[in-house]
Amino acid sequence: MAKKPGSKQLILEFFLRNLGKILTSREIQKASGGASEWARRVRELRNEEGYQILSHKDRADLKPNQYVMETIERVPAFSRDISNETRAWVLERNGYTCQMCGVAAGDPDPLGGSRSVRLTMGHILDKSKGGDDSPHNLRAVCMNCNQGLQNTALPKPDRIHLLAQVRRATIEDQRVLLAWLLKKFNLKIENQNES
Template sequence: MDKTPGSKEKLKAFLLNNVGKVVDSNRLREVAGSSEWGRRIRELRNEEGFDIITHKDRSDLKPGQYILVSAEKKDRAFQRNISKETRAFVIDRDGNTCQMCGVAAGEIHPFDGRPARMQLGHVVDKTKGGTDDADNLRLLCSVCNEGASNLTLVRPDSISLLIQTRRAPKKVQLEVLAWLIKKFPKEAQRIQSS
């Protein structure tokens, strides 16, 4: 059995060897060997309690710079306790589609050109008091989940979406229609037969 360390273990070892030193996101991505490095950093900080700070915590740091302040863990660590049932419910409720950008699982993502991978994300992040209840969870693609970084976007209402769709060129409107028919085939068939 292969015992190669995962990206989180690689990042942890690297940061522990560089306690108190400023490291940038490019170096962390290189160490992790994964595009998921940001998520692993958040796991180390939030779930394992490592005191990893960024420009949001200290004004002398630039965006993309990180410091592991101490090798000692803080008490703010928490565990993710999302049950398989809750996970399945959220995936089904959200139609296996990213609730921020609308890309479906497996579709080629327009921002990175790879098949979209879905992840559960918190509406209100656990670091800000959010829970693992289904009402506080949403399905996000990995691109949006990485970019969300504790941001909560206001979802547009149906009128706003309709206004934007009406303003779009015919080609775009037809693409939206095709996507809706593909996403809701039963409903589309019922509407066509009535």
């Protein structure tokens, strides 16, 4: 008997069938077979498999519950290369307890009713900021705290501080930022050097 595709595969197939079309979170969840963790599967497709799935954070014309895959081209993705040995070493070092809230592996989950606490590896310096999978950049965190970390955003900088950061950036980083802003707002600039 053929194995039924998982929710991540169903979501990917849905995006591929609707390439370039704006999809809502409700449509994606329905396509996933009703998976409660559909948003996590979308993040995995984007961050771990390199699919360019855009949201309102990437394009100004998208609403918070809208997503679009414009191309089947994939970009380099974060790898999940934490070995079993590293995982065991970090868990042992951290006493099999969450380094954020202190719950121990196997304890009753304070937020999950009948579930038990499960620990995962959390990065001290996020991979998107240059962190790696070395034991010194990893800590044991429970699933609740890890999800909370993913949902926590840095406070938005005010305009003065943001402009100061951009001014201090390298020319190359400023060009990358400009290209991203032009794409986000669907703008084009004419070359001012042409006369």
